[in-house]
Amino acid sequence: MGGPADHELMARVARGDGQAFSLLSRRHVRAALSLARRIGGNDAVAEEIVQEAFLRVWIHAPRWRPDAAFRTWLYRIVVNLCLNERRRAPVLPLAAAGDPADPAPGPDTELAAQERDRVVATAIDALPARQRAAIVLTYQDGLSNAEAADVLDTSVSGVETLLVRAKRTLRAALAAYA
Numbered sequence: 001m002g003g004p005a006d007h008e009l010m011a012r013v014a015r016g017d018g019q020a021f022s023l024l025s026r027r028h029v030r031a032a033l034s035l036a037r038r039i040g041g042n043d044a045v046a047e048e049i050v051q052e053a054f055l056r057v058w059i060h061a062p063r064w065r066p067d068a069a070f071r072t073w074l075y076r077i078v079v080n081l082c083l084n085e086r087r088r089a090p091v092l093p094l095a096a097a098g099d100p101a102d103p104a105p106g107p108d109t110e111l112a113a114q115e116r117d118r119v120v121a122t123a124i125d126a127l128p129a130r131q132r133a134a135i136v137l138t139y140q141d142g143l144s145n146a147e148a149a150d151v152l153d154t155s156v157s158g159v160e161t162l163l164v165r166a167k168r169t170l171r172a173a174l175a176a177y178a
Contacts, residue, residue, distance in 0.1 A: 006070035013061040021061075025054050028071065031141070032078050038136045039082040039129075049085060053077040068150055075137070075151040083129050095122050116177070123173040131166035134159050 003023060004012075012020035032053060036046035056077055057064075064073060099118070124132055130152065137148040138159070149159045 007066040010061060010064050010066070010070055013058065014064065021058055024057075024070070028074055029054070031071070032074055035075060035136065035141060036078050036082055038140055039079060039133055040085055045085055046082075049078060049081045052081055069147075072143075072147050072150045075141075075143070075147075076153065079133050079137070079151050080153075083133065086129050119174065119177045120170075123170050126173065127166050127169060131162050131169070134162035135166045135170075138163060 004020075006024065006027070009020045009024040013024060029050060032050045033046055036049045036053075037043060040046045040049055053074060057074060064070075095118075099114075124135060127135065133152060134148055137143045137151055138145065143151065145156045145159045145163075149156045152159060152162075154162075
């Protein structure tokens with residue numbers, strides 16, 4: 001990551017520096033969008049959530065304090081917006097969407113891998129929202145339990161409890177597949 005550190009850019013954004021905001025958003029938009037897609041589950045909604053998250057970063061930049069990493073603060077905004085969105089509208093299970101037809105026949109191993117991925121994605125999507133967020137943040141985004149705790153606004157032991165419950169539920173859901 002070249003250029004000024006995130007906390008330096010945020011100090012400039014707090015003073016209304018649009019170039020600093022542009023650099024900061026370019027630096028973090030891909031990760032924020034990926035997180036929003038995995039928790040929110042819908043590309044269009046994820047893009048709106050990330051736009052809203054960066055709008056909030058711009059608006060609330062003067063209140064940001066460098067006590068936590070900028071990425072953690074941004075992830076907390078994205079996760080909260082995703083959780084709010086999922087509470088608002090009922091979401092159909094991933095299985096209801098069906099599988100798209102593949103025009104080119106692939107080898108059996110590729111089909112088996114796709115089926116496994118679909119089963120795992122369905123099982124993760126069926127988790128309660130906070131458990132799903134804990135799984136995504138720690139296992140897919142590689143955040144430590146402490147960073148995930150900051151994003152989810154809970155303690156490290158709270159994240160560990162969410163992970164234990166999520167893994168137990170996933171094990172049970174995937175036992176039939178194995």
